[in-house]
Amino acid sequence: MELKNFFPGDDQKLEDLGDGVKRKITAFHDNLMCVEVHFEKGAVGALHSHPHEQISYIVSGEFEFTIGGEKKILKAGDSTLKQPDIEHGALCLKAGMLLDFFTPCREDFL
Amino acid sequence: MELKNFFPGDDQKLEDLGDGVKRKITAFHDNLMCVEVHFEKGAVGALHSHPHEQISYIVSGEFEFTIGGEKKILKAGDSTLKQPDIEHGALCLKAGMLLDFFTPCREDFL
Numbered sequence: 001m002e003l004k005n006f007f008p009g010d011d012q013k014l015e016d017l018g019d020g021v022k023r024k025i026t027a028f029h030d031n032l033m034c035v036e037v038h039f040e041k042g043a044v045g046a047l048h049s050h051p052h053e054q055i056s057y058i059v060s061g062e063f064e065f066t067i068g069g070e071k072k073i074l075k076a077g078d079s080t081l082k083q084p085d086i087e088h089g090a091l092c093l094k095a096g097m098l099l100d101f102f103t104p105c106r107e108d109f110l
Numbered sequence: 111m112e113l114k115n116f117f118p119g120d121d122q123k124l125e126d127l128g129d130g131v132k133r134k135i136t137a138f139h140d141n142l143m144c145v146e147v148h149f150e151k152g153a154v155g156a157l158h159s160h161p162h163e164q165i166s167y168i169v170s171g172e173f174e175f176t177i178g179g180e181k182k183i184l185k186a187g188d189s190t191l192k193q194p195d196i197e198h199g200a201l202c203l204k205a206g207m208l209l210d211f212f213t214p215c216r217e218d219f220l
Contacts, residue, residue, distance in 0.1 A: 005177040005196075009187030027165045027189035031213050034165045034189055055137045055144045057209060059169060067115040077119030079137035079144055086115075099167060103141050103213040 001030050001105070019043055020092070025109055026099075033105040039063070039092035047089035052102040054082040061096015065089075111140050111215070129153055130202070135219055136209075143215040149173070149202035157199035162212040164192040171206010175199075 007027040014024045014036075020043030024036040037045070039061060047066065056065075057079045064073050065080055067088040074080065076096070082088050090098075117137040124134045124146075130153030134146040147155070149171060157176065166175075167189045174183050175190055177198045184190065186206070192198045200208075 003191075003193060005180055005190060005192070006175070006182045006184070007189040007191065008184070009189070026167060026187075027191045029163070029191055029193070031163050032165050032191070032211065034167055034211060036187075053139070053141050055142050055211065057136060057144055065116070070115055072116045074116070074118070077136075077146075079117040079119070080115060081113075081117065081137045081139055081142070082115070083113060083139070099209065101142060101144060101165065101211045 003029060014038070021045070028105050028110070031104050033102045033109070035100045035102070035106070035109065036097055037100055038097045039095060041092055041095045043092045045090040047087050049085050049087045050106070051084050052104060052106060053084050055101045056080045056082070057099045057101070059097045059099060061092060061098075062094040063096070063098065064091045064093055113139060124148070131155070138215050138220070141214050143212045143219070145210045145212070145216070145219065146207055147210055148207045149205060151202055151205045153202045155200040157197050159195050159197045160216070161194050162214060162216060163194050165211045166190045166192070167209045167211070169207045169209060171202060171208075172204040173206070173208065174201045174203055
C-alpha cells in the first residue's frame with residue numbers, strides 16, 4: 001500500500017452512500033484508517049459487524065448508538081469503542097459528522 | 111485493559127501539558143487510542159518519534175507539520191499519517207484542536 005505523510009482533505013472524495021449518509025476516507029495505511037461519516041437527521045448506520053477494531057469520535061450532531069445490544073445517545077466530543085466482531089449501528093438524531101478509526105485498514109472501503 | 115463501549119467526553123479529563131497544549135484521552139483499548147490535543151497559537155509539539163503508528167486529523171485551527179523532514183501546512187479536514195518511528199512534530203499557526211489516533215494504544219499516556 002502506498003505510504004504518504006500528508007492527506008489534504010480537499011484531495012479526498014466525499015462519497016454519497018445514499019439514505020442521508022456520505023463518507024470520505026481521509027487517511028490510511030495497512031494498520032490504520034480514518035473516515036469521515038456525514039449523517040442527515042434520521043439517517044441510519046444499520047447494525048453490522050467486522051473483524052476490525054474501531055473507535056468512533058463524534059465531531060458534531062447527536063447519535064443513538066447500539067453496541068453489543070447496549071444503547072446510548074452521544075454528542076460532540078463523545079467516543080465509542082467497538083471490539084472486533086461486535087454488532088453495532090447508529091441512528092442520527094441531529095445532523096452531524098463522526099470520525100471512524102479502524103485497525104487494521106478497511107481494505108473493503110478502498 | 112478494561113473494555114468499554116462508550117466514552118462520554120465529559121467523563122474524560124482535559125490535562126494541561128503546559129506551553130499552550132492540553133490533552134484529553136477520549137477512548138482506548140489494547141490496539142487503539144483516540145486523543146484530543148488542543149493547541150494555542152504558537153504552541154509546539156516538539157519533534158519526537160515512537161513505535162506506534164498514528165493518524166492526526168485536524169478538527170480546527172491551522173498547523174505546520176514536519177514528518178520525516180517534510181513540512182506542510184494543514185487545516186481543518188486534513189490528515190497526516192505517521193509510520194512507526196518516523197520523527198514528527200507540529201507548530202500551531204491558528205489555535206485549534208486535532209485528534210491523534212494510535213495503534214497500538216499509547217500505554218505511556220495512561
